[in-house]
Amino acid sequence: MKTVKILGSGCKNCETTAKLVAQVAEEVGVSITVEKVTDIAEIMGYGVMSTPGVVIEGKVVHAGGVPAPDLIRQWF
Secondary structure, eight states, X not given: OEEEEEESSSOHHHHXXXXXXXXXXXXXXXXXXXXXXXXXXXXXXXXXXXXXEEEETTEEEEESSOOOHHHHHHHO
């Protein structure tokens, strides 16, 4: 099971990103755990200045804006 962190304040784009990541992971058959990170200090610790950010297994794979489903598929 992979750990996916969605970095952001909980805005609409962050919520949309979390739903899209979960949906695409299910479509491709990858088991994930989604964690939402809203603490600004923790988000900045990843070097993310524009949210939403996506971290998979400790690695930042996206920052700023809602990622496209095709891009999310590439992560898995």
